[in-house]
Amino acid sequence: xxxxxxxxxxxxxxxxxxxxxxxxxxxxxxxxxxxxxxxxxxxxxxxxxxxxxxxxxxxxxxxxxxxxxxxxxxxxxxxxxxxxxxxxxxxxxxxxxxxxxxxxxxxxxxxxxxxxxxxxxxxxxxxxxxxxxxxxxxxxxxxxxxxxxxxxxxxxxxxxxxxxxxxxxxxxxxxxxxxxxxxxxxxxxxxxxxxxxxxxxxxxxxxxxxxxxxxxxxxxxxxxxxxxxxxxxxxxxxxxxxxxxxxxxxxxxxxxxxxxxxx
Amino acid sequence: xxxxxxxxxxxxxxxxxxxxxxxxxxxxxxxxxxxxxxxxxxxxxxxxxxxxxxxxxxxxxxxxxxxxxxxxxxxxxxxxxxxxxxxxxxxxxxxxxxxxxxxxxxxxxxxxxxxxxxxxxxxxxxxxxxxxxxxxxxxxxxxxxxxxxxxxxxxxxxxxxxxxxxxxxxxxxxxxxxxxxxxxxxxxxxxxxxxxxxxxxxxxxxxxxxxxxxxxxxxxxxxxxxxxxxxxxxxxxxxxxxxxxxxxxxxxxxxxxxxxxxxxxxxxxxxxxxxxxxxxxxxxxxxxxxxxxxxxxxxxxxxxxxxxxxxxxxxxxxxxxxxxxxxxxxxxxxxxxxxxxxxxxxxxxxxxxxxxxx
Numbered sequence: 001x002x003x004x005x006x007x008x009x010x011x012x013x014x015x016x017x018x019x020x021x022x023x024x025x026x027x028x029x030x031x032x033x034x035x036x037x038x039x040x041x042x043x044x045x046x047x048x049x050x051x052x053x054x055x056x057x058x059x060x061x062x063x064x065x066x067x068x069x070x071x072x073x074x075x076x077x078x079x080x081x082x083x084x085x086x087x088x089x090x091x092x093x094x095x096x097x098x099x100x101x102x103x104x105x106x107x108x109x110x111x112x113x114x115x116x117x118x119x120x121x122x123x124x125x126x127x128x129x130x131x132x133x134x135x136x137x138x139x140x141x142x143x144x145x146x147x148x149x150x151x152x153x154x155x156x157x158x159x160x161x162x163x164x165x166x167x168x169x170x171x172x173x174x175x176x177x178x179x180x181x182x183x184x185x186x187x188x189x190x191x192x193x194x195x196x197x198x199x200x201x202x203x204x205x206x207x208x209x210x211x212x213x214x215x216x217x218x219x220x221x222x223x224x225x226x227x228x229x230x231x232x233x234x235x236x237x238x239x240x241x242x243x244x245x246x247x248x249x250x251x252x253x254x255x256x257x258x259x260x261x262x263x
Numbered sequence: 264x265x266x267x268x269x270x271x272x273x274x275x276x277x278x279x280x281x282x283x284x285x286x287x288x289x290x291x292x293x294x295x296x297x298x299x300x301x302x303x304x305x306x307x308x309x310x311x312x313x314x315x316x317x318x319x320x321x322x323x324x325x326x327x328x329x330x331x332x333x334x335x336x337x338x339x340x341x342x343x344x345x346x347x348x349x350x351x352x353x354x355x356x357x358x359x360x361x362x363x364x365x366x367x368x369x370x371x372x373x374x375x376x377x378x379x380x381x382x383x384x385x386x387x388x389x390x391x392x393x394x395x396x397x398x399x400x401x402x403x404x405x406x407x408x409x410x411x412x413x414x415x416x417x418x419x420x421x422x423x424x425x426x427x428x429x430x431x432x433x434x435x436x437x438x439x440x441x442x443x444x445x446x447x448x449x450x451x452x453x454x455x456x457x458x459x460x461x462x463x464x465x466x467x468x469x470x471x472x473x474x475x476x477x478x479x480x481x482x483x484x485x486x487x488x489x490x491x492x493x494x495x496x497x498x499x500x501x502x503x504x505x506x507x508x509x510x511x512x513x514x515x516x517x518x519x520x521x522x523x524x525x526x527x528x529x530x531x532x533x534x535x536x537x538x539x540x541x542x543x544x545x546x547x548x549x550x551x552x553x554x555x556x557x558x559x560x561x562x563x564x565x566x567x568x569x570x571x572x573x574x575x576x577x578x579x580x581x582x583x584x585x586x587x588x589x590x591x592x593x594x595x596x597x598x599x600x601x602x603x604x605x606x607x608x609x610x611x612x613x614x615x616x617x618x619x620x621x
Contacts, residue, residue: 058487084489098480100546101473109477113489115470119498125465130277133469137276176488 010069011036011180011212012057017066019052026052027063028236034180039206040214041227045256048233050216051093054182057214058090059083071179085113089173090182093216095165099158103149103168106157107140110175140175146208147171147201163194167201174205181205183215187222195219199226224248232256266614282464285611299453304446312445317518318559320449320456321510326539326551327463328506333537334545335467336499337479338388342400344532345407346504348524349377350511352417355426358516359419366431366438366516370455373512374505380407381504388496392482404533411524427521439516448517455509464548466502475499476546507536542592544604553603561588 012034019027027049034040042050055061056068059080068075070086089110098106115136121128144150147167152160157168166186173181186202187195203226205211217223223230224244232240232247234256240247247253266287273279283289307316325343332338353373358366384403388396411417418426430440437443438451466472474495477485486492515522522528535558543554562584569580599606613620 060483060487079491080487081489081491084487090487092484096481096484098477098484100480101476105473105476109473109485109490110488112470112474112477117470119466119471119502122469122471123462123465125469129465129469133280134276137280141276172488 009035011071012214013067013069014057015067015069017053017056017063017068019049019056019061019063025236027056027233030066030233030236030238032231032238032241034212034214035229036212037206037210038212038228039202039226040212041223041230042214042216042233043218043220043223043230044233044239047235048256049236050233051184052236053233054090054184054214054216057180058088058182084176084178087176087179088182089176089178089180091166091169091173091184091186093184093188095162095169097157097165097169097172100156102154102156103160103171104140104144104153106168106172107143107175108136110172111136111140111177113176139177143171143174146174146204163190163197166190166194166198170198170201170205174209174211177209179212181211181213183213183217185216185218187217187219195222202226266611266617280468282468285615296457299457300450304450307445307449309445312449313518314563315560316449317452319555320452321514321518322536322539322559323552323555324456324459324513325507325510325536326543326555327460327548328503328510329536330540330543330545330547330551331463331467331475331506332499332503334540334547334550335472335479336475336496336503338385338496338499339393339397340400340503341397341530341533341537342384342403342407343507343536344528344530345404346377346381346507347511347514347532348407348411348528349380349504350374350508351515351522351528352411352426352524353377353508354512354516355428356417356419358429358431362429365433367433369431370509370512370516374508377508377511378501378505381500381507382497385497385500385504388500389493401530404530408524408528423523425521425523426515428516428519431516440520443517452513452517455513459506459509460548460552463506467548471495471498479546538592540602542595542602544602547602547604549607550602550604553607557591557603558588561591 010033014033015031017027017030018025030053042053044050052061056063059075059078059082062077070088075083098109101109115132117129117132144153147170149164149167149171152164152168157165160168170183170186173183183202187198190198199222202213202215206213215227227244229242230240230244230247231238232250232253239252239256240250266285271286273284283292303316325347329340329343332340350373353376354369357364357372358369384400387399391399412424418424421427428439430437430442432438433451436447438447467475474485474490477488477490478492478495482492485495511528515527519527539554539558540551541554542557543552544550565584565587566580569575569583570577595603595606599609
């Protein structure tokens with residue numbers, strides 16, 4: 001593939017990102033890209049800066065240096081909710097569902113970037129607001145079917161077990177129908193069966209909707225199986241980037257994970 | 264046995280998301296509304312109007328307003344009394360400046376004025392949260408009451424410092440002032456409460472309501488999935504203040520007729536409304552009504568029983584009621600911290616299965 005075609009293909013391009021909190025350097029001069037339609041994994045030991053990286057991508061942190069190019073455009077100073085509207089959705093490491101709301105309402109909230117009827121029509125409800133609501137309900141019901149969570153549609157999410165909450169959170173991110181889906185440890189704290197289910201869902205999302213996915217995950221087996229390309233961070237620096245096989249045999253990566261003798 | 268979903272199949276999403284999914288509830292509500300509009304006006308007398316129905320309706324409206332802000336959007340406010348005062352004074356100033364404008368519109372406009380003031384005092388909520396916001400709204404409470412006491416323009420330079428509601432008509436029937444018939448004031452208030460309760464339900468079930476609840480449950484996640492916090496919080500402040508302003512305008516214009524701000528709209532009123540929604544149920548439309556009924560009607564009921572039936576001295580009864588109501592508040596909060604609306608919801612769940620719970 002030649003250079004021009006490759007740049008057409010790139011959905012997100014991070015160039016020389018540096019982020020620090022006071023004296024703590026969280027990310028140091030990191031560059032990598034995410035191609036359209038791929039599953040890109042970000043891995044690294046604890047504290048490597050993976051979650052900070054995601055927070056930079058969805059605009060929650062503003063890097064001191066570097067450029068974020070999304071969908072061919074350089075991102076200016078923006079608020080996270082504006083970036084969500086551009087088409088980036090995410091899940092969180094610690095479940096961040098709206099606990100007081102039902103599964104259905106959580107998913108409907110995920111579609112909030114697509115709903116536009118103003119306050120006046122909503123107050124009247126009959127007519128435009130109801131029509132919009134039903135159209136979006138239809139879309140959300142597809143996702144409910146897809147994730148097989150029909151039975152918990154009206155259950156407050158606070159009452160659900162952990163595995164299901166993770167699934168609902170994935171559903172909420174899917175409901176946004178975003179261009180880029182960021183998954184922050186979607187399989188953390190799950191047993192083998194739940195992990196397999198979740199992998200299936202991630203791959204199905206990728207196949208059926210063609211969504212570009214960036215995910216953080218600690219389980220190396222999972223990462224090597226489902227990721228198209230992997231980027232490895234350690235202490236805020238990028239130490240590896242490439243196809244799973246390349247990364248697996250990279251000496252720096254092995255050192256970072258297994259530790260090296262200090263002499 | 265009648266309380267069943269069985270056989271009541273929902274075949275469309277619009278049927279599935281209706282307000283009262285159970286047939287029995289739908290019919291009860293219809294009967295109650297028809298009764299309230301068509302039967303009660305013929306039975307009502309001065310006592311029922313002034314001591315029971317009007318205060319219940321008006322406080323319900325105020326509770327509804329605060330519930331939108333605190334229950335749905337999670338922004339704690341202690342400024343309710345102050346915002347009610349804004350509604351009352353806006354109503355007074357507007358109706359004395361433009362006597363020819365129908366009182367219906369004056370009350371609505373008073374709500375709009377209060378909404379604007381609410382937005383102004385809601386601005387700190389973009390920076391501060393929780394108890395700190397409560398303290399900021401407390402400032403609104405004291406400032407507004409002070410303002411209406413100190414600036415004579417607001418009370419039209421009257422010697423007493425009070426405001427007095429002039430006589431106003433709707434469709435030829437007097438609804439304010441001393442000559443208003445009980446049924447007219449009752450219907451006027453009921454109309455507002457019913458219409459705005461339906462609107463509150465509509466607003467909270469859709470996009471706006473979800474963005475409020477998202478901010479309440481987890482504000483950072485809400486922002487990241489695309490809820491603009493500025494819009495969500497300020498719209499909650501605006502709509503909540505609108506309702507509270509309506510309640511203030513009705514409280515002054517239709518119910519009391521004459522008010523003095525320190526007494527009528529003091530900090531105790533802010534707490535009263537807050538207690539209503541805590542006991543009734545945060546984030547519940549029905550809870551606002553139940554809470555208002557609890558705080559307004561229970562003391563009246565006890566008083567009637569103790570003074571009327573037992574013949575106890577009034578002052579003893581007064582103190583006894585304080586203790587009794589206080590005790591009941593604690594009792595219900597221990598039984599169900601999420602309020603009476605939640606208790607009712609659980610009862611409904613049980614009723615559906617009754618008499619075979621397994």
